[in-house]
Amino acid sequence: MNCHGLDGRSAGADIPHLAGQRLEYLQLALKEYRSGARPHAALQQLFSQLDEAQLANVAAYYAGLPRIAPAAPVTTADLEKARDAAKSVCASCHGDDGNAPQAGVPNLAGQHRDYLIAAMQAYKEGRRKHPVMDAQFSQIDTLGMQHLAAYYAAQPARPLARKPSGDVAQGERLSAGCGTCHGLKGHTLNAETPALAGQDPQYLLAALKAYRDGSRAHAEMREMLAAVKESDLVHIAAFYAVQTPSAEPVKAALTATEWAERCDRCHGPAATPANMVVPYIEAQPRSYLARVLRAYRDGHRHQSAMHAMGMPLTDADIEAIADYYAALPPR
Numbered sequence: 556m557n558c559h560g561l562d563g564r565s566a567g568a569d570i571p572h573l574a575g576q577r578l579e580y581l582q583l584a585l586k587e588y589r590s591g592a593r594p595h596a597a598l599q600q601l602f603s604q605l606d607e608a609q610l611a612n613v614a615a616y617y618a619g620l621p622r623i624a625p626a627a628p629v630t631t632a633d634l635e636k637a638r639d640a641a642k643s644v645c646a647s648c649h650g651d652d653g654n655a656p657q658a659g660v661p662n663l664a665g666q667h668r669d670y671l672i673a674a675m676q677a678y679k680e681g682r683r684k685h686p687v688m689d690a691q692f693s694q695i696d697t698l699g700m701q702h703l704a705a706y707y708a709a710q711p712a713r714p715l716a717r718k719p720s721g722d723v724a725q726g727e728r729l730s731a732g733c734g735t736c737h738g739l740k741g742h743t744l745n746a747e748t749p750a751l752a753g754q755d756p757q758y759l760l761a762a763l764k765a766y767r768d769g770s771r772a773h774a775e776m777r778e779m780l781a782a783v784k785e786s787d788l789v790h791i792a793a794f795y796a797v798q799t800p801s802a803e804p805v806k807a808a809l810t811a812t813e814w815a816e817r818c819d820r821c822h823g824p825a826a827t828p829a830n831m832v833v834p835y836i837e838a839q840p841r842s843y844l845a846r847v848l849r850a851y852r853d854g855h856r857h858q859s860a861m862h863a864m865g866m867p868l869t870d871a872d873i874e875a876i877a878d879y880y881a882a883l884p885p886r
């Protein structure tokens with residue numbers, strides 16, 4: 556009751572709704588938790604106290620409840636509110652549209668939404684520290700940060716207008732190993748890794764130094780920069796700063812709707828997959844959907860069809876697909 560509610564409504568963004576879920580799927584899931592085939596210590600403990608008939612009753616109870624309507628997606632009104640907040644609180648440093656006017660302050664325009672959210676959360680929780688940013692998010696909740704991030708991610712980024720210090724050609728050579736994560740010329744594809752193309756050179760240099768000396772904690776970045784001389788960092792910063800930023804936010808290869816056509820072969824209203832018990836996924840909390848898709852993809856939750864389906868998904872695809880299904884009306 557504390558987590559799934561008496562009405563089958565999830566009490567948290569990471570917990571699935573159970574109301575109106577397909578009966579056979581609930582029966583299967585409960586049995587798998589009880590046997591440990593689907594590992595979850597708390598649920599195994601809970602269900603080991605129920606016999607076969609009681610499990611069937613619990614499943615029937617939730618399956619019989621009316622489904623829960625989806626949470627409201629980000630609306631134009633949300634974005635307008637975020638823009639007003641951005642203009643009154645953040646613009647003095649980051650510019651009205653996230654193109655920062657001062658050297659040393661990062662541009663936020665066109666940056667990946669997921670990365671921006673993670674960066675704000677890190678400041679808020681004190682995992683990332685900066686005298687100026689430390690206090691910015693004390694009054695802003697997760698939803699507010701998501702809206703701010705969505706606002707900035709959608710703004711067009713302007714290319715750098717001045718010439719940075721540092722040697723661009725040398726920077727290109729030194730950054731040969733960075734593209735696996737940051738993409739060609741800093742056009743990062745992964746939504747959780749920051750795009751670097753056109754970023755302010757003084758900010759880039761400060762960030763590189765901070766990773767190198769550990770004051771900004773990140774194991775992979777620290778390792779990447781361990782072999783680079785301090786005096787060479789300025790060239791890397793110059794190389795990324797002069798690249799033209801993406802004109803629009805990076806698109807996944809397939810849109811969420813195109814992915815959904817593939818998912819709906821099993822999950823859709825018209826699907827009749829043989830020998831498979833398939834759950835309804837419409838109107839589940841988006842964060843639950845995203846977490847579960849990552850778990851299948853990364854092999855933390857085992858089911859061969861879903862693992863195969865998840866393999867090609869980037870984090871950006873997963874976010875988009877979760878947005879898509881979370882906003883669909885329940886069946």
Ligand code: HEC
Nearest residue numbers: 644645648659660661671674675684685687688691703749
């Ligand atoms: C007084 C100036 C100032 C204000 C106001 C300010 N920022 Fe910042 N912001 C900075 C500076 C400087 C940095 C770089 C800090 C660092 O190196 O960690 C930064 C970093 C960031 C980053 C990390 C960017 C990256 O690429 O990692 C985000 C996200 C951000 N700010 C968002 C905001 C938002 C949203 C607001 C308004 C709620 C805001 N900031 C208000 C100066 C400011």
Ligand code: HEC
Nearest residue numbers: 730732733735736747748749759762763773775776779791
């Ligand atoms: C294994 C993947 C990976 C590799 C390789 C990698 N990076 Fe990163 N980089 C990241 C991630 C993830 C972050 C965000 C870390 C954080 O939250 O602070 C990041 C952050 C950064 C930032 C901060 C940007 C900002 O907006 O604050 C810079 C600058 C950067 N990387 C430059 C480089 C350079 C230069 C190289 C090559 C020498 C490199 N990276 C190689 C994954 C990688």
Ligand code: HEC
Nearest residue numbers: 571817818821831832833834836844847858860861864876
């Ligand atoms: C070949 C059939 C098939 C395809 C295609 C498929 N799924 Fe699944 N999906 C399943 C089955 C079977 C399960 C139940 C697996 C289990 O018991 O863990 C499942 C489970 C899930 C769950 C877990 C739901 C819950 O409440 O625990 C989610 C979320 C999901 N699928 C999303 C998707 C998405 C998104 C796609 C498209 C990218 C997709 N699936 C494509 C068969 C499929």
